[in-house]
Amino acid sequence: MGSRVLRVGLVQHACGNDREANLVTTIAGIEQAAAEGARLVLLQELHRSRYFCQQEDARHFDLAEPVPGETTARLGELAARLGIVIVASVFERRAAGIYHNTAVVMDTDGSLAGRYRKMHVPDDPGYCEKYYFTPGDLGFSAIQTSLGKLGVLVCWDQWFPEAARLMALDGAEILLYPTAIGWDDTATEQTRSLELEAWLTIQRAHAISNCLPVLACNRTGFEPREPDSAAGIRFWGNSCIIGPQGEILVRADSDAPAALVADIDLSQSGELRTVWPFFRDRRIDAYGELLKRYRS
Numbered sequence: 107m108g109s110r111v112l113r114v115g116l117v118q119h120a121c122g123n124d125r126e127a128n129l130v131t132t133i134a135g136i137e138q139a140a141a142e143g144a145r146l147v148l149l150q151e152l153h154r155s156r157y158f159c160q161q162e163d164a165r166h167f168d169l170a171e172p173v174p175g176e177t178t179a180r181l182g183e184l185a186a187r188l189g190i191v192i193v194a195s196v197f198e199r200r201a202a203g204i205y206h207n208t209a210v211v212m213d214t215d216g217s218l219a220g221r222y223r224k225m226h227v228p229d230d231p232g233y234c235e236k237y238y239f240t241p242g243d244l245g246f247s248a249i250q251t252s253l254g255k256l257g258v259l260v261c262w263d264q265w266f267p268e269a270a271r272l273m274a275l276d277g278a279e280i281l282l283y284p285t286a287i288g289w290d291d292t293a294t295e296q297t298r299s300l301e302l303e304a305w306l307t308i309q310r311a312h313a314i315s316n317c318l319p320v321l322a323c324n325r326t327g328f329e330p331r332e333p334d335s336a337a338g339i340r341f342w343g344n345s346c347i348i349g350p351q352g353e354i355l356v357r358a359d360s361d362a363p364a365a366l367v368a369d370i371d372l373s374q375s376g377e378l379r380t381v382w383p384f385f386r387d388r389r390i391d392a393y394g395e396l397l398k399r400y401r402s
Contacts, residue, residue, distance in 0.1 A: 110372040112253060114280070114319075115139030116148045118345040119363040120327025125154050125169070129177070131363075133184060138365040140188040145214075146253055148193045150325045150345070151261050151286040152207070155197070160331045160339060162237045170199035178210055178218055186216030191251050193258055195284040198223070200240075207239040209258045209284055211249045220249035224260040225269065232290060232331070232339055235262075246272035254279040254372060257318070261285045264322065265308055267315065268396070274316040274385075279372050281312055285324040288341035302342055302360075310352035317378035319370040320348040326361055350374050 117135030121128045132153050139147045152158075154177060158166040171177060177196050185192045191213055198208035198221075207224035223242030227235045246269055248255045257278025263269045264283045273281060287305065289298050313320040326343035330336070346357040347368040358364035379385055395401055 108373065110254075111369050112145060112372055113143045113367055113369050114146045114148070114321060114347060115142070115144030115365060115367040116150075116321055116323040116345050116347065116358075117153075117365050118150060118323060118326055118343055118358045119153075120341075121153065121156050121325060121329070123156060128154050129180065133180075135363070135365040136184060136190075136192060137188070139367050140190050142365075142367045144190065144367045146191045146193070146256075146280075148282050148321045148323045149195060149284060150323045151195045151284040152197060153195055153284075153325070156329050157286045157325070157339065157341075159235045159238055160232050160329070162234050166238065167199075167205065170197045170205050172200075173198045173208060173210060173221060174218055178212065181210075182212045182216035182218065185212040185214060189214050191219070191253050191256075193256065193282050193284065195260070197238075204240050205238055206242060207235065207260055208242075209260050209282075211251060211256060211258060214252045219251045220247075220258075222247075222249065222258040222260065224263060226262045226266055228262045233262075246276065248273055248276040248278040257281045259283050261287060264305075264312070267312065270312040270316055270318075274318055278318065279375065280370070281316070281318050281320045283309070283320070283322040285322055285345075286341065287324055288339040291328065291336070291338055291340050298342070302344060305342075306344065306346070306354070309346070310348055310354070313348045313350055314352040314382075315384055317350045317375045317382060317384070319350050319372075319375075322346055322348075324358075326358075326363065350378055 198206040213219040229236040257273030330338040355368040
């Protein structure tokens, strides 16, 4: 089988209160990655605004937009001009009272190839997403593009092996995770180290168990819970591109913007699955209990 090398990229940056300035920063990063040969570029979760989910505030619903909408139109034009695929993140206003945390895929001709609505929606201190987002209803379906089939998931989804496996079973050739995750600014150094390593480890595990490359794009910088507040989230960056054996090909710093690129060989997945036949040896006849919340 011949190689299918694809240069991919991701854009990590801090976000402020100015939505237009955030998008300009994102576009500059996309253009930089494309100039370095990237044909597929992944963006971070909710890249047009600050991470507003740190608290419940109805005014933040004004940030939502339809899909298709302004963001998809502008990124679609950029994708067509550069001849690349862009995986972006939108606070989707679907209807009155129905909003989603949605990833969109803009194909090389500028069209909307598909969307994924975040399925696992957290509700934790500093991550009040259930207040804002209706859980996704599109399932775990890979999105066909001119470059291949993409398994797009979002942030909290990346901790669930079931989500990655279902995308792989639907023919995804790459797993992609737009992400917004960081530390409470009061966390100890030990806690920070453990949490970051857990985050990197679980993504490497998805790559290994599915024999697929994984892209994860996180934001960076400190974002206060309220204006001028000392409390908030320090996003830990570390956006990375991971090969299908769990090898980290490139990784950003924790506290700086980055437009990173790396080459992945999509033909490796088929070869690896003959050496590590996880799919062949799955006991699909014995997994029924997974459909229960708990076994007792």
